[in-house]
Amino acid sequence: MISDKTHLTLDSLGLFVADHVPAILGYWDKDLVCRFANAAYREWFGKSPEEMVDILTSEEVLGSLYKKNKPYILGALAGKPQIFEREITFPNGDTRHTIISYTPDIDNCIVKGFFVHIADITKVKLLERELTKSNEIIVEQNKRLLNFANIVSHNLKTYAYNLGNVLDLLINADSEEEKNLMVSYLKSISKGFNSTVSNLNEIADAHNQGDLKAELIYLHGYIDNVIKTLQIQTKSLNASIRNNVNADLSLFANPAYMESILLNFLTNAIKYRHPNRAAIIEFDVFKNGNYLVLSIKDNGIGINLEKHGKDLFGMYKTFHGNMNIDSKGIGLFITKFQVETMGGYIEVESEVNIGTTFKIHFSL
Numbered sequence: 001m002i003s004d005k006t007h008l009t010l011d012s013l014g015l016f017v018a019d020h021v022p023a024i025l026g027y028w029d030k031d032l033v034c035r036f037a038n039a040a041y042r043e044w045f046g047k048s049p050e051e052m053v054d055i056l057t058s059e060e061v062l063g064s065l066y067k068k069n070k071p072y073i074l075g076a077l078a079g080k081p082q083i084f085e086r087e088i089t090f091p092n093g094d095t096r097h098t099i100i101s102y103t104p105d106i107d108n109c110i111v112k113g114f115f116v117h118i119a120d121i122t123k124v125k126l127l128e129r130e131l132t133k134s135n136e137i138i139v140e141q142n143k144r145l146l147n148f149a150n151i152v153s154h155n156l157k158t159y160a161y162n163l164g165n166v167l168d169l170l171i172n173a174d175s176e177e178e179k180n181l182m183v184s185y186l187k188s189i190s191k192g193f194n195s196t197v198s199n200l201n202e203i204a205d206a207h208n209q210g211d212l213k214a215e216l217i218y219l220h221g222y223i224d225n226v227i228k229t230l231q232i233q234t235k236s237l238n239a240s241i242r243n244n245v246n247a248d249l250s251l252f253a254n255p256a257y258m259e260s261i262l263l264n265f266l267t268n269a270i271k272y273r274h275p276n277r278a279a280i281i282e283f284d285v286f287k288n289g290n291y292l293v294l295s296i297k298d299n300g301i302g303i304n305l306e307k308h309g310k311d312l313f314g315m316y317k318t319f320h321g322n323m324n325i326d327s328k329g330i331g332l333f334i335t336k337f338q339v340e341t342m343g344g345y346i347e348v349e350s351e352v353n354i355g356t357t358f359k360i361h362f363s364l
Contacts, residue, residue, distance in 0.1 A: 023117060023120070024037075024041040024044060024098075024118035024119075025037075025038040025040070025115075025117060026038065026041045026115070027105070027113060027114070027116065028114055028116065029112065029113035030077060030111060030112060031057075032057050032058040033054065033057055034052050034053055034057070034058070035053065035113065037049070037052050041116075046092070047061070058073060065086070065088065068086070069086070072084055072100070072102055073114075075102070076102035076111075076114035077111055077113075078104075079106055079111050080104065081101065081102065081103050081104065082101065083099065084099075085098065085099050085100070086098055086100055097122045097124075097125040098118050098119060098120055098122075099118075099119050100116070100117070100118045100119075101116075101118075102114045102116060103115040103117070158229060158230070158267070165232045165233070166182050166185045167186070169182050170182035170183065170186070185228075185232070188225075188228050188229075213254060214252040214253055214342065215252065215253075215254075215255065216251070217251065217252075217253055217255060217258060218250050219258075220243060220245040220248075222258050222262060223243045223245055223262060223283050224243055226259065226266055229263070230263075230267070230270070233270065234270065237270065237273070237278070237279060238278045238279075239273065239278060239279035239280075239281065240279065240280045240281070242281070242282045242283065243283050244284045244285075245283055245284065245285045245294075249285060249292075251292050251362055251364065253342055253362065254341075254342060257338040260335070260338060261335050261339065261360065264332070264335045265296045266296070269281045269300060272298075272356075273298070273300045273301070274300050274301050274353070274355075275301075277299065279298065279300065280298065280299045281298045282295075282297045282298075283295070283296055284297070287364075288361065290363060290364050291344065291361040291363060291364060292361075292362045292364055293361050294362065295357055295359050296357065296358045297356075297357040298357075299354070299355040300356060301352070302350045302351050302353055302355055302356055303348070303352070304350075304352050305348070305349075305350050312332060312348060313333055313335075339360055342362065342363070343363035344360060344362045344363055346358060346359065346360050347359040347361070
């Protein structure tokens, strides 16, 4: 505690130490008049001892900072220690990030004033920001890696699954007509498989170069190719898939991303079909301002958006309520990433036991 008699009679050694520590040290009495300020305090605020000590008030020294710091000042005068961070712009124009502590000076339960300690933590904050930035870069890279891995796993696995089904049907075909049909299916799937591998190579290059390429694609054809890829599965389930998109409609998009988006939504619509009726899935397109909107509507089991709407596109989220349905819960997360990477966004409308409509907005 600094008493009225001692706060001005610090010995020379104490003054020397106080003036050479790398921090601001000060003391303000209960009337908020400065009673002590070390060299750093005076230098930061551009004041001499004669200009500051026993003359200036806290409000006069702090200026515009006074209102911000006032709650802490009042807290210290109420006998409660205060610690807070503050960016301070000093008279020389420097802006420094600081951590400030106000320690009450209490004598016989009476607050006489408070000690001030201000440490410059600018370097720490700069390092913290760099680490945060690095973490954000790592998170973004992880998203891209997960996206690439999902395309490899999902798209190629879909082709492999359908190749296996068609080969089984080819082996068991009873007529030449059936065999020819299965061969045509195999050619179509093989062509799609090769195209996907080529697109994946382009994505890998884009990730390395930081430049995702977009090209003019005809949406109707991409939807048709995805429908054909899944046609054995859809026929076995008696599912009806309608491509209502105009054949001449085109937009700029990344081919592998577009294929992945369509496969994810179509396989989800099939996977989460209603158990009591045949699946009906419709693809439509309309314009909305500067966006081309692809609508994918199904009559499946639906999603409770009131319960799951906020984290619908989160990692490892599933909303079907059926633990027997095989789902890792990353499809919508990846699809959202892919759409946003191409400058778009996704909306969803759904009603439990009625169906779901996903609206994908592609920037024109």
